[in-house]
Amino acid sequence: MAWALLQLNSGSVLVGYHLNKPPSGDSWNGWLGSKKQAILSAGLARVVVFTEGGGPSKEQQAQLKATIYPEWSQRGIQAKVGIQFVTTNPVFGSLIGATVAVVRVGARTLGFDRIIEFFGSLEGTLEFVGIPQREWEHLKEVRDYLRLELKSQ
Numbered sequence: 001m002a003w004a005l006l007q008l009n010s011g012s013v014l015v016g017y018h019l020n021k022p023p024s025g026d027s028w029n030g031w032l033g034s035k036k037q038a039i040l041s042a043g044l045a046r047v048v049v050f051t052e053g054g055g056p057s058k059e060q061q062a063q064l065k066a067t068i069y070p071e072w073s074q075r076g077i078q079a080k081v082g083i084q085f086v087t088t089n090p091v092f093g094s095l096i097g098a099t100v101a102v103v104r105v106g107a108r109t110l111g112f113d114r115i116i117e118f119f120g121s122l123e124g125t126l127e128f129v130g131i132p133q134r135e136w137e138h139l140k141e142v143r144d145y146l147r148l149e150l151k152s153q
Contacts, residue, residue: 001027001054002146003035008135013046014039015139017146018054028060036067045072046129047081050143055083081116082125086143 001023003016014035023031039047049055056064072079119125122143126136 002149004142010132015142016049018051019150020053022054022057045077045079048129049083050086080129082129083118084125
């Protein structure tokens with residue numbers, strides 16, 4: 001997984017990219033330890049994640065919820081996390097709509113229902129998180145950079 005904290009004209013946003021597997025325990029724990037303070041001290045309420053199918057395991061999701069969600073609630077932060085499933089394969093692209101529907105049910109089961117939303121399109125993701133259209137191109141560039149960074153490792 002790769003992450004970047006952006007300062008946009010509309011405010012801060014944390015952008016992440018996952019390939020097709022969950023992060024290792026060490027990678028996840030390192031990320032959570034390093035990003036928690038950045039997320040909370042900045043009052044960060046917007047997160048955009050691009051995934052090729054990978055992402056935190058159920059245990060990692062529960063850890064994230066237990067670590068950051070209570071702080072957001074105590075501070076009255078109305079966080080928005082938009083997750084876009086990305087693929088360059090047209091065959092898999094047609095399956096994204098069904099996948100998104102199933103994952104949305106899973107998120108609600110874990111109690112993320114007002115915070116996290118899943119999308120098959122970049123536009124839907126960025127609108128949900130509240131990023132103005134004039135800043136979308138910059139997010140696309142960061143998405144592509146993070147993907148290349150991961151692919152080159």
